[in-house]
Amino acid sequence: MEIWVLFLVVVLLPACYAGVEARVKRLDRRVVRVEQKLDLILGHLGIRQEEPALEQVAALARDGRKIEAINAYRELTGAGLKEAKDAVERIGE
Missing domain, CATH: 1.10.10 (Arc Repressor Mutant, subunit A)
Structure with a gap:
């Protein structure tokens, strides 16, 4: 039983974390792109915030x-x- 727990902790947990980390990075990049687009729109309209x-x-x-x-x-x-x-x-x- 202890070997299965060890297997879960050593093998599966890092794999799950890597997947979550990659998704967070993708979402961060999307947020940056949206913010850049909003900045362009505000600049085009002459609005400074x-x-x-x-x-x-x-x-x-x-x-x-x-x-x-x-x-x-x-x-x-x-x-x-x-x-x-x-x-x-x-x-x-």
Whole structure:
């Protein structure tokens, strides 16, 4: 009986986790694409949307303190480096 439990833990559990992880990554990529499309639509319509919590990030970006702005954005949102860099570039425009 213990061998079957060990088999489940060692072989099947990692396989299940890998499948879930791959699905989450696909969903993350889809969300990023949807956000990019929404940003394009808002830009086309001339609508600028700043999140209230990002005022400090916007101020840093306008002052040319891009690295500090990226770090502040990451702290506020939990975003990755690439996402934060892109967001700061959009904010600083």
